[in-house]
Amino acid sequence: MxxxxxxxxxxxxxxxxxxxxxxxxxxxxxxxxxxxxPKLDVVRRVLPEAKLxxxxxxxxxxxxxxxxxxxxxxxxxxxxISFVAYSWENAGITxxxxxxxxxxxxxxxxxxxxxxxASVRFYQASSSEMFGKVQEVPQRESTLLWxxxxxxxxxxxxxxxxxxxxxxxxxxxxxxxxxNHESPRRGPEFVTRKITRAVARISLGLQETVALGNLDxxxxxxxxxxxxxxxxxxxxxxxxxxxxxxxxxxxxxxELLDVAFAHVGITDWQKYVTQDERFMRPAEVDLLxxxxxxxxxxxxxxxxVDFKQLVEMxxxxxxxxxxxxxx
Numbered sequence: 001m002x003x004x005x006x007x008x009x010x011x012x013x014x015x016x017x018x019x020x021x022x023x024x025x026x027x028x029x030x031x032x033x034x035x036x037x038p039k040l041d042v043v044r045r046v047l048p049e050a051k052l053x054x055x056x057x058x059x060x061x062x063x064x065x066x067x068x069x070x071x072x073x074x075x076x077x078x079x080x081i082s083f084v085a086y087s088w089e090n091a092g093i094t095x096x097x098x099x100x101x102x103x104x105x106x107x108x109x110x111x112x113x114x115x116x117x118a119s120v121r122f123y124q125a126s127s128s129e130m131f132g133k134v135q136e137v138p139q140r141e142s143t144l145l146w147x148x149x150x151x152x153x154x155x156x157x158x159x160x161x162x163x164x165x166x167x168x169x170x171x172x173x174x175x176x177x178x179x180n181h182e183s184p185r186r187g188p189e190f191v192t193r194k195i196t197r198a199v200a201r202i203s204l205g206l207q208e209t210v211a212l213g214n215l216d217x218x219x220x221x222x223x224x225x226x227x228x229x230x231x232x233x234x235x236x237x238x239x240x241x242x243x244x245x246x247x248x249x250x251x252x253x254x255e256l257l258d259v260a261f262a263h264v265g266i267t268d269w270q271k272y273v274t275q276d277e278r279f280m281r282p283a284e285v286d287l288l289x290x291x292x293x294x295x296x297x298x299x300x301x302x303x304x305v306d307f308k309q310l311v312e313m314x315x316x317x318x319x320x321x322x323x324x325x326x327x
Contacts, residue, residue, distance in 0.1 A: 005070045007031040007057060007105065008078030009050065010039035012185035013125070017076060017228040018047040024232075029070035031055050031063075031079065057101030063108035074235050076123045077105050080155075085189075087151035095154045102158030106165045106173065118172040121235040124162040127155045128179040128220070128246070128288050138291040141177065141242055159242075166240050174234040176227075179246035179290040182310060183224040184317030191253065192221065193314065196260055200318035202272055203264035206326070211276040215253045218287045222247045223305035223313075233299040246290025247303050259311040264319075 004021050008014045009030030018028050028050040032040060035054050043052065053069055055062035057079050067075075080098040081087065087094040102124055113120045131139045132148035147153045159175050166173040186193040191212065198210035222245075230245045261269040295301045305313070 001025060001027050002073045003027045003029065003071055004074045004076065005029045005031065005066065005072040006076045006078060008080060008125070009047070009052070010037060010043055011078060011082070012183050012187075012224045013078050013181075013228055013231075015043065015046050015185055016183070016225045017078070017231060018043075018050050020228055020232060022047065022049050026074075027051070029053055029066075029072065031057075031066055033057070033079070057104055058096050060104045060108060063105055064111070067108055067112040072120060074121045074123070075105065075109050076125075076231060076235075077102055077158075078125045079105075080125065080151075082151070087149050087154070091150035094150050095157075097154075098151060099154035099157040103161050106161060106171070110165060110169055110171060113171070117169045120172070121240070122162070122165075122171055122173040123231050123235055124158055124173065124175040125231075126159040126162075126175040126177045126242070127152065128177060128244075128290060130156045130159060130177065131288060134287060137287065138246075138248065138289045139177075139244065140291040141244055141294060163242070172235070172240045174237075174240040175242040176231055176234060177242065177244045177290070178227055178230075179220040179222065179244070179288060181222045181224040181227040181245075182314065184314050185224070186314070192256065192311075193318075195253075195256060196311065196314040197318045197322075198272075199260040199264055199266075199315055200322045203266065203319070204322055204326070206322060209272050209274055211274045211278075212253065213276065213278075215257070215273075215275065218250045218252050218289070220246045220248070220250050220289045221256075221307055221310060222303045223310050226303045226305055230295055230299060230301045233301055237299070241298070243295045243299065244290045244292055245295055245301070246292045247307070248290060248292055249307060250287065250289040251307055255307075256311060259308055260315050263312045263315045 055066045081094045129152040130145045133146040135144040182192040201207035
């Protein structure tokens with residue numbers, strides 16, 4: 001039985017990845033920050049088989065203890081402060097967790113693996129936010145990185161540190177440059193879930209409007225459940241490498257609103273949506289669209305859920321949640 005350690009197991013990716021690995025017969029360990037973590041009950045409900053270890057990416061000693069307890073064959077570093085807007089207000093802690101935290105885990109894994117550094121396979125969750133002020137459309141593995149947020153900068157550090165550990169120490173360390181991926185498990189602070197929850201509440205008469213930022217921002221959105229399969233596939237390859245994981249399609253916030261409101265029978269959403277300067281980014285990333293050809297050819301990976309299916313899935317889940325809360 002293979003053993004896997006997942007940091008960030010409380011997030012949407014961690015939950016979907018945990019389910020995937022357990023379905024494949026893995027023994028799954030999850031690193032959880034803080035014993036009073038508000039998402040602890042969710043993890044225990046969704047992944048009752050997973051063994052949880054309390055630790056912190058900013059504490060190297062806790063990572064050493066975690067690796068000795070989990071004894072993993074594969075390490076998936078999904079842990080990060082991942083809400084981009086938060087990173088401008090808290091750049092220091094974002095850098096410590098998202099950037100240096102990845103370094104701490106790489107170093108702890110290298111030391112744990114000892115004389116055979118490739119014996120433990122390592123996955124780093126890189127991000128399309130690293131492309132920022134895009135220098136090429138679509139973005140691929142060779143595209144110059146130009147991050148436009150403290151979060152993006154921290155992810156660039158973690159990305160290149162992963163490459164450095166692969167090249168310097170011979171670690172089997174891969175990075176997945178994942179473009180925006182969403183699900184009903186996405187936190188309500190993210191714009192996709194903010195919209196689908198608001199649409200559900202508006203259709204049920206529980207909310208009147210939703211305030212958003214830039215409606216013309218374009219993103220390449222996919223389903224998180226599809227994307228975690230790509231993470232696993234990377235660590236099954238003989239040679240570690242970096243891969244862009246994306247749909248290859250881009251959609252604006254306006255298009256997302258079109259699909260979400262249409263799904264509840266509202267064709268004109270203008271009166272339900274306001275724009276608020278508070279939700280505008282200090283430095284906007286206007287157009288993100290990935291080229292997933294390398295993942296397609298090398299990993300055999302393709303997304304199964306399209307944009308419309310994803311948005312409707314999220315609206316349906318929020319409708320169910322809001323109806324249950326109203327009972």
